[in-house]
Amino acid sequence: MxxxxxxxxxxxxxxxxxxxxxxxxxxxxxxxxxxxxxxxxxxxxxxxxxxxxxxxxxxxxxxxxxxxxxxxxxxxxxxxxxxxxxxxxxxxxxxxxxxxxxxxxxxxxxxxxxxxxGAFQAAAARLQVELTVPELVQTIILTRISGRTSVPATEDLASLAAHQASLCLYLSAHHVEAAQAKLLAHYPPDTCVAICFRLGWPDEQLWVVSLDRMAAVTRSQRLERTTLYLVSPALNPALTKGARSRLYHPDRAHLFRPASVAVEAEMSAKNRLFEQKT
The missing domain is CATH 3.40.1010.10 (Tetrapyrrole methylase, N-terminal domain)
Structure with a gap:
């Protein structure tokens, strides 16, 4: 006990x-x-x-x-x-x-x-995505737009958007038009945005839309509170298809998987491919 x-x-x-x-x-x-x-x-x-x-x-x-x-x-x-x-x-x-x-x-x-x-973690799980996809996006930004609580000038949303990272936008539904405009300064208009309302609650709702529709969908659904926006190329299946980490790749050796094992696995894979072709 x-x-x-x-x-x-x-x-x-x-x-x-x-x-x-x-x-x-x-x-x-x-x-x-x-x-x-x-x-x-x-x-x-x-x-x-x-x-x-x-x-x-x-x-x-x-x-x-x-x-x-x-x-x-x-x-x-x-x-x-x-x-x-x-x-x-x-x-x-x-x-x-x-x-x-x-x-x-x-x-x-x-x-x-x-x-x-965190809500951004629950959102990624709910959407069944990883926010750090190899060779596509490796950074996550958690931020908000200026409102009653101002954001330091060095952290203005437009400057953060320039990184085109996975950006998790909190407390910004009330100023969604301004947020969308700042994001569009750097992200392409067709960038996927997940609009997540009351994550984990019985009345949870999620929409995945293009960035240029972010404000319109927010207003049409009358969202003002408990809304998280997840802006990321990782949400686009066309961009993530085939992406793979080196962590479990057969040709990557490390302390727990010696080079001989890695090379042997790679050769076995090549042999199987050759046998299929012949």
């Missing part, structure tokens, strides 16, 4: 929404915590099924950070309780966790961060 949680705050990544995408550690934290605070607008109710009976569950969608922090500090300092702060997705990305960590550190409240599955 696992050791009970110590008094402190556990910042837990809930993943994109599917309860089965919780990590084992996240599930254990939820099942043992005395108190759970979660953003009810971003996290499905089903994720709370693991919470133990009698635990205090607090919704935070309508609360400010100044209202949330005193709860965290009080439950740990005064009541000696374990508190899970359940964050959507992964805490390292667009989670407003930075200011929570600073405040907890300043108050000398012990805390731990537990990672979660």
């Amino acid at each position: 696992s050791e009970p949680l110590h008094p402190g705050v556990y910042i837990v990544g809930a993943g994109p929404g599917d309860p089965e995408l919780l990590t084992l550690k996240a599930h254990r934290m939820l099942s043992q915590a005395d108190v759970v605070l979660y953003a009810d607008s971003l996290i499905p109710q089903q994720l709370l099924d693991a919470v133990k009976p009698g635990a205090e569950v607090i919704q935070t969608a309508s609360k400010t950070l100044e209202e949330i922090l005193p709860i965290l500090i009080d439950r740990v300092r005064s009541r000696r309780q374990s508190v899970v702060r359940l964050q959507s997705g992964d805490p390292s990305l667009y989670s407003a966790v930075h200011e929570q960590i600073q405040a907890l550190s300043a108050a000398e409240i012990p805390f731990e961060v537990i990672p979660g599955i």
Whole structure:
């Protein structure tokens, strides 16, 4: 049996929404915590099924950070309780966790961060694609367009689009026309874009369209929140056909597969091909 949680705050990544995408550690934290605070607008109710009976569950969608922090500090300092702060997705990305960590550190409240599955990972899995295809695209960019939270000038979307990498665009549906225009400055108009709405939720929806239709589809479906755009040549089957990594190639030798084995495998493949032709 696992050791009970110590008094402190556990910042837990809930993943994109599917309860089965919780990590084992996240599930254990939820099942043992005395108190759970979660953003009810971003996290499905089903994720709370693991919470133990009698635990205090607090919704935070309508609360400010100044209202949330005193709860965290009080439950740990005064009541000696374990508190899970359940964050959507992964805490390292667009989670407003930075200011929570600073405040907890300043108050000398012990805390731990537990990672979660990111929406871009769930999107790639749902689309059955790899975002880093050999000799086609080897870089993934996670970003957003400027809105209420401005983006540094050095990270303007148009400059990032110049790399033509696999680009995962968060928090940008409200400004989709501007985003599309910046992307079109460098990506071809027929570049595939996956529009992913409420990934992992029961009402999840996905559309794969050309970049020049990204804004039109977004508006026709009335998408404004919980929407991720995945822009990548890796989404185009015509571009990825036949691509292969060297990792498991028969002519590649490494520590766990000596050269003799690799060469023998290559010769066997050539012999089989010769026999088929003759």
